[in-house]
Amino acid sequence: MKAKVYVTLKPSVLDPQGKAIHHSVELLGYKDISDVRQGKYFEIALDDAASEADAAAAVEKIAKDVLTNPIIEDYRVEITS
Amino acid sequence: MKAKVYVTLKPSVLDPQGKAIHHSVELLGYKDISDVRQGKYFEIALDDAASEADAAAAVEKIAKDVLTNPIIEDYRVEITS
Numbered sequence: 142m143k144a145k146v147y148v149t150l151k152p153s154v155l156d157p158q159g160k161a162i163h164h165s166v167e168l169l170g171y172k173d174i175s176d177v178r179q180g181k182y183f184e185i186a187l188d189d190a191a192s193e194a195d196a197a198a199a200v201e202k203i204a205k206d207v208l209t210n211p212i213i214e215d216y217r218v219e220i221t222s
Numbered sequence: 223m224k225a226k227v228y229v230t231l232k233p234s235v236l237d238p239q240g241k242a243i244h245h246s247v248e249l250l251g252y253k254d255i256s257d258v259r260q261g262k263y264f265e266i267a268l269d270d271a272a273s274e275a276d277a278a279a280a281v282e283k284i285a286k287d288v289l290t291n292p293i294i295e296d297y298r299v300e301i302t303s
Contacts, residue, residue: 147263171280176267186257199252
């Protein structure tokens with residue numbers, strides 16, 4: 142079983158790294174881009190022995206406690222088999 | 223229109239940051255996790271004036287040229303309206 146966790150800055154939090162990428166991309170001539178925001182992405186491989194419900198609960202807790210700073214970040218979890 | 227770009231290390235490339243997260247997560251008592259790999263995630267907002275095909279081509283090129291180091295990383299692009 143595999144889980145994917147997406148961590149993004151909350152919309153109210155400034156993203157200087159994304160702004161820098163946006164600026165570079167504009168300099169390279171791409172005019173249609175209105176915003177770039179950077180986040181983090183984690184692929185977690187789980188033992189197949191675990192039930193899907195247990196795995197989802199564990200990954201949800203890991204995403205919340207370890208991978209995300211809840212003050213400034215949101216997260217989203219996807220379980221795929 | 224929005225595009226999401228996922229950048230991951232190629233499977234053959236070592237991921238010490240992922241290994242560190244895996245180790246921490248094990249110490250916290252999660253025994254069902256067999257691997258963690260970290261990647262990057264970008265949300266790109268595009269002007270709605272651009273056609274979907276143009277947008278897809280631009281984002282594909284940006285992902286390839288700016289967001290990814292092709293020696294060690296793979297990328298995946300998703301366009302959502």
